[in-house]
Amino acid sequence: MEGRFKAMDAQIYTLVGRRTYLRIDLNVLDKNLSILRRQCSPQTDIIAVVKGNAYGHGSVEISRYLESRGVRHFAVATPEEGARLRQAEIKGHIQVFGNAVEEDIPILVKYRLTPTVAELNFLQEWSRTVTSAMNTRNGSQVRKRHQLVLKIDTGMSRNGCQTQDFPSLIQYCLENDLDVHSVMTHFNQGWDNPDFTKHQFNTFMSLTEPYRKHGLKLHVASSSGIAHGYGTDLDFIRFGILLYGLPPDGSVENTELVESQGLRPVLSWRARPTLIKQLPQGRVVGYDNTYMTHGKETIATFGLGFADGFSVLLSGKCVVSLEKDGVQCPVVGKVSMDAITSRLDGPRPSSTTFNIIADDFTSPNSVTQMAATLRTVTSQLTTNLAARLPRVFVSDGLIAAVTKL
Ligand SMILES: Cc1ncc(COP(=O)(O)O)c(C=O)c1O
Incomplete structure (x- = not known):
């Protein structure tokens, strides 16, 4: 099927067997990706957020296409979403955003998914499982395959560790030689509250600063960061809604902002x-x-x-x-x-x-x-x-x- 049929509306109904379908324009996705890339520093890598079935667009096909356009990092909400991408042979790094819990460990390890961690007890349990996997197979190769992301709660009070707990978590990772892919936080009012967002940003940067000498990679921004210029020069940026060419809501300001950047709905x-x-x-x-x-x-x-x-x-x-x-x-x-x-x-x-x-x-x-x-x-x-x-x-x-x- 791939690439053989012209996308003629009349024939599509016969092909899909229904008088209705969603049309996902990959050229528009590609253009949105280029526009967003240009707004970040050249050294900033992109994490494409494909949770929720790529915001309804179809996570496997969207991830495959993005991978073909050079995207190497993806984020999903649950281990099952990540496993689905691995089963579809997505090779890139896949982070699971949901707070990691012990029941997730087998599927995380099996499908080489990166947990987002806030608690020491998870870290200990995960590290035991990864270490025993290392002992049973080719140690260093297995070790390289399992990474984790530490998340700090700087004010959203949803996921992430409390600020005072971050030093002990990172210390545990360093002492046990765990592979920390990155450290992150998330803004909860990035579209409309610059003062609070700056406060979150500053809290995050000062907490992580002492550990940067260990080569820690950082990310803070989602689409609102791109729109308002927060964290676009850190190691990663995670975007979802703007990639799909949509403002976060129907407000005039956000819609005009998104449209003025040349983004378009996919x-x-x-x-x-x-x-x-x-x-x-x-x-x-x-x-x-x-x-x-x-x-x-x-x-x-x-x-x-x-x-x-x-x-x-x-x-x-x-x-x-x-x-x-x-x-x-x-x-x-x-x-x-x-x-x-x-x-x-x-x-x-x-x-x-x-x-x-x-x-x-x-x-x-x-x-x-x-x-x-x-x-x-x-x-x-x-x-x-x-x-x-x-x-x-x-x-x-x-x-x-x-x-x-
Ligand atoms: C931790 C995290 N990062 C990034 C995103 C992507 O957000 P957006 O769709 O606004 O780019 C989300 C989405 O909810 C998220 O939870």
Whole structure:
């Protein structure tokens, strides 16, 4: 399949076996990556955050593509997410962001995943397991394969060790010759609170300073760091949402900031109606009679719903748009599990393609504006996109990969 088919919309529906699919534009991903790389120091390495199925985009295919573009470090949330990447033969370094607990150790070691550590008891247990693995096989090779990241909590109070505990943790690693990949912290108000973020940054830098002579590598910044220039000259930068070309939420400031950098959404959601009908005035549409036709209306049904990740809360508050010319048609009636209905501007052939999600920042059906409507974060909308939705990865006008259940 790879690269053999032109990414023609009409043929894609036949290929995926459904009248709807997510279109993931790998050329846009590549461009976003280059823009973000240029904003970091040349010595700063990138950690691509591909947790949550690469924010809904498809973690295996996104990681494969990024690896082919020279990305060598990835981050996931759980050991299972990391194992999935290893099973798909992702070779790079994979850090698991979730606070490491003892039950994770077998899978971490088996799949060569790097834990994010906050506690001495985990460190002791992990080190025992790694050491016994070293004794049973080729010692130094095995040792090189197992690294850990220490995380310091500088104010988010979620993961990471308390600042006063960091010296004993790092000391334990140094004394036991454990391979510390890096030390990190995470900003919780990086987009909108420069004073607090600077305080976190300074706390982190002064705590780690005495150990830098041991060659410790550091990282603090996620996408907000890139947007506001914190930590872009340290050893690593971890970005997720900006890589996918989205602002973190629907606020005007963040959207303008992201758009002004030349970033663009990687994802759009396309569909063809599964049924189009002419209805007379006074007909109710969908569950619970939330919509009644005002006159003779053309109603299109799309075979997708909240089981695919289209929120019920968007009922009556969103549009779908014609792929060809952007004409917007309101979503009317209540969103069902497997169907939505939209009032078209008139009869249309059933082969007409619509954008359920448009790949811009301003259309009412862009991820950004949907997040504004729902007062949520953009990544919640994209991570909700279900596994049952086919994903079509397009590169240079050709289909690079397709995933479907
Ligand atoms: C520790 C850590 N680093 C980096 C990221 C990536 O954040 P963003 O998507 O804002 O770039 C996350 C995401 O939640 C995170 O938890």
